[in-house]
Amino acid sequence: MTTNDLDFRTTVFDKEYITLAGTREGIVRGGRHLFDRLPQAFEGVDQIAVIGWGPQGSAQAQNLRDSLGGRLKVVVGLRAGSSSFAAARAAGFSEDDGTLGEMFAVIAASDMVLLLISDAAQAELHEEIFGALRPDATLGLSHGFLLGYLTQQGSHFPTGLDVIAVCPKGMGASVRALYVQGAETNGAGINASFAVEQNVSGRAVERALGWSVALGAPYTFRTTLRSEYLSDLxxxxxxxxxxxxxxxxxxxxxxxxxxxxxxxxxxxxxxxxxxxxxxxxxxxxxxxxxxxxxxxxxxxxxxxxxxxxxxxxxxxxxxxxxxxxxxxxxxxxxxxxxxxxxxxxxxxxxxxxxxxxxxxxxxxxxxxxxxxxxxxxxxxxxxxxxxxxxxxxxxxxxxxxxxxxxxxxxxxxxxxxxxxxxxxxxxxxxxxxxxxxxxxxxxxxxxxxxxxxxxxxxxxxxxxxxxxxxxxxxxxxxxxxxxxxxxxxxxxx
Missing domain, CATH: 1.10.1040.10 (N-(1-d-carboxylethyl)-l-norvaline Dehydrogenase; domain 2)
Incomplete structure (x- = not known):
């Protein structure tokens, strides 16, 4: 990959350049003062689904909900009968207000779907998940494992979708714990990389950056989905x-x-x-x-x-x-x-x-x-x-x-x-x-x-x-x- 491969344009956030070992990289600094820009970053999105309640799913769902402050709806989707329903309810998500539901119903009703179930579950269920997605939805990942699996199978993501990734550089508990600290210290959080695998809408970069800022990332840098899973695994x-x-x-x-x-x-x-x-x-x-x-x-x-x-x-x-x-x-x-x-x-x-x-x-x-x-x-x-x-x-x-x-x-x-x-x-x-x-x-x-x-x-x-x-x-x-x-x-x- 070259530096140009990793450059990006944003009109919502303030991009700056840093030079690391003679290579110029574009980044976006985070902070709670940027939360008012999130509706603009998520333009065209009314509902964001977070699928899964593992360490990343639980952390990201709560951070997104808190950052957006009701300006967009954040809904948690779980497998029918999952024991995680109780934990999600305890964190403030509820079937009564439409912020908690069965995963495939939530996927079908959402404009942006963050798929944060386990790697093995992504591999097992990807065809059913792809079938439930709206034709013009944005699919979000926090790990490139699924791309690697699809490549092995000679398959690919459905055309017509935006496919993006935001990958916090830390465990889910850290993502949530440092975000909570950030209520008193602006910018406390875990750095994140972002990738754009498919950009059909022309809004993929803004949505990825908005997602990362909403998670509380102090700074966000660009990578590719393939590069991410190679380095992460x-x-x-x-x-x-x-x-x-x-x-x-x-x-x-x-x-x-x-x-x-x-x-x-x-x-x-x-x-x-x-x-x-x-x-x-x-x-x-x-x-x-x-x-x-x-x-x-x-x-x-x-x-x-x-x-x-x-x-x-x-x-x-x-x-x-x-x-x-x-x-x-x-x-x-x-x-x-x-x-x-x-x-x-x-x-x-x-x-x-x-x-x-x-x-x-x-x-x-x-x-x-x-x-x-x-x-x-x-x-x-x-x-x-x-x-x-x-x-x-x-x-x-x-x-x-x-x-x-x-x-x-x-x-x-x-x-x-x-x-x-x-x-x-x-x-x-x-x-x-x-x-x-x-x-x-x-x-x-x-x-x-x-x-x-x-x-x-x-x-x-x-x-x-x-x-x-x-x-x-x-x-x-x-x-x-x-x-x-x-x-x-x-x-x-």
């Missing part, structure tokens, strides 16, 4: 979930083998990553984390980074290739057919995660260690993902958000509050499957190749990798992105 299998899962399990065992108690090993592995390391990267970037260390700790960081970076680069390339070839999407669909017979087990019963429950009970966040070895491993794997996405031609906004910002500003704070095991056991089915599949690969390669390289050998290549890290363009990209960061940290209820 890869990222959640790498540093966002599967990678961090494998990293902390390998480090926990390493620290225990070196003589630490279970609680100490947890502090120096899991707590260090999800606490001080992530907080520092969130505010000061990867280079800021490195520069915060003293000379001795920088040497420890560098040795760990040099050993972990090749693992991150190799595995992220492999994951990306599997996603690009359609194998990961196919794997999710096949697994969905097995889950009734072979449901996913929980990982939180293992000794490490039980130790974590005990460790969190007595944790003092101010006293947590910023372990330099852990930091080097985490940043090495993260940089492997960054360089993979650069090589594959993704825009820098997407690279920064999918590789760094989503991890440190959304996912890791939840893991810090409730544990990595909690996240692995409670995220989307697609992400849970990906983490279980790829976390052992990260664990294995770090344990079998990276740590022995640290313990038993040195390499002249190490100095080159450290210099490349110090001079990497991602640092300036993150500095610019940080200027648009909301002035609040996520809270976990």
């Amino acid at each position: 890869t990222g959640e299998r790498a540093i966002l979930l599967g990678g961090v899962h494998g990293i902390v399990e390998s480090l926990y065992r390493r620290f225990e083998d070196q003589g630490m108690s279970a609680t100490e090993a947890y502090r120096h592995s899991v707590d260090a990553v999800t606490g001080p390391i992530s907080r520092t990267v969130s505010t000061d970037g990867l280079l800021g984390l490195y520069q915060r260390l003293d000379d001795a700790d920088r040497e420890v960081f560098a040795r760990a980074y040099v050993a972990a970076y090749p693992v991150g680069l190799e595995l992220t390339h492999e994951i990306y290739d599997e996603v690009d070839a359609g194998n990961e999407i196919r794997s999710v669909i096949l697994a969905g057919k097995r889950l009734a017979r072979f449901p996913m087990g929980r990982i939180d019963r293992a000794e490490m995660w039980r130790a974590g429950e005990i460790a969190r009970e007595s944790r003092d966040d101010k006293a947590l260690p910023l372990d330099p070895f852990t930091a080097g491993v985490f940043c090495g794997v993260m940089m492997g993902q960054i360089d993979t996405f650069i090589e594959k031609g993704h825009p820098y906004s997407e690279i920064a958000n999918e590789s760094v910002i989503e991890a440190t500003d959304s996912l890791n704070p939840y893991m810090h509050a409730r544990g990595v095991a909690y996240m692995v056991d409670n995220c989307s089915t697609t992400a849970r499957l990906g983490s279980r599949k790829w976390a052992p690969r990260f664990d294995y390669l770090l344990t079998q190749t990276a740590y022995p390289a640290v313990d038993h050998s040195t390499s002249e290549l190490g100095a080159d990798l450290v210099k490349a890290f110090e001079e990497h363009p991602i640092h300036e990209v993150l500095r610019i992105c940080a200027q648009m960061r909301p002035p609040v940290d996520i809270f976990v209820q």
